[in-house]
Amino acid sequence: MTDQDERIPRDFSARDPEEQAAFLENTWCNHCQEIDLGMTDPEEYELSGRVFVEGKCAKCGQPTITEIADDEDDE
Numbered sequence: 001m002t003d004q005d006e007r008i009p010r011d012f013s014a015r016d017p018e019e020q021a022a023f024l025e026n027t028w029c030n031h032c033q034e035i036d037l038g039m040t041d042p043e044e045y046e047l048s049g050r051v052f053v054e055g056k057c058a059k060c061g062q063p064t065i066t067e068i069a070d071d072e073d074d075e
């Protein structure tokens, strides 16, 4: 149970285009304190068994992170 903080990169662009678009729209920006502002430059990664998409807020350019709820359990 080490390496808890290690990011495992994933290929966001491999997702279904509609799925990508949905993730890029359904965002929360801590800086703007608003939802659904959108993000740019998405990067998908896994951390501690959870999947996140990190990008930049389309409005203010600050980092924004969305957790992806992934039902699949493939090791």
Ligand SMILES: [Zn+2]
Pocket (backbone or CB within 6 Å): 029, 030, 031, 032, 033, 037, 057, 058, 059, 060, 061, 062
């Ligand atoms: Zn923002």
